[in-house]
Amino acid sequence: MQPRRDATPTEVCASQRQSYDVTVVPGTDAVVFVSFTARPEACQGLEGPSLADLPIVYAVDTAKWGILSVQK
Template identity: 80%
Template sequence: MEDFLPLGTKPRRDAAPTEVCASQRQSYDVTAVPGADGVVFVSFSPRPDACQGLDGPPLADVPIVYAVDTDRWLILSVQK
């Protein structure tokens, strides 16, 4: 989560309400799935009820998936 949405992230001053909502960690569901060889796939996707009815661009409904090496705690790849 720290790479995806670092603590203290703030939207720009003129951000639309959906952008303000998107900058909050509670707007996302996080799913972790174990893979082979000590790799975990971590998916961040907008919660279905998050940011609904707000002005501004909608949140992308495609999840962002990280592949993380749990032996060295390194991000191997990010699929956006």
Template identity: 60%
Template sequence: MLRWETLSLGLLLFLQGCALSRPEKAPPEEAAHYKFPIALPTEGQQVLSGPIAAAVSLAMEDFLPLGHTLPSDASPMERCASRRDAYDVTAVPGSADASVVFVSFSPRESTCRDLPGPSRSDTPVVYAVDITRSRILSVQK
């Protein structure tokens, strides 16, 4: 069986182009200063299959929707826990035909540590995603 390693949420932000809400883009004058490498480096590279990327994108949009706003009195812990980069992601095909993918969001140990406010659960949230129908089948919290 294929093993999928924990994915960087930074990569997931890139995958959100298909989300209902579009990510913020830098203004053209700032974007003009950014230079892309001639070739992408292979060190640290993580390649996701289309079905895995789609499943992660669907689950992430439900877990922490783009554009979600917190109340003005949110604690530092709540603000930190609402960031997508505060979680590691694991994705695993759940069936032989790969039509179902399990996506797990686990709090990163190094993020949101020792912040005031209610502590967040260390229990991962797991999604079962039907990628052929682009829908979430179930969520285990």
């Protein structure tokens, strides 16, 4: 994802893959759970909300490749 042209430094940092750790856990019935957690050192010292407050878990249907739910 590319940040918008007038993005703040925090928005630019938040859009970079290296700012997150990703974990995938298999579920049942072709569902996997994908967790994105901000790395502790990511975007430190920048203004705005901390990325560490944003763990996000997606439930993904791998048969239809759709997102079933999002938990923050």
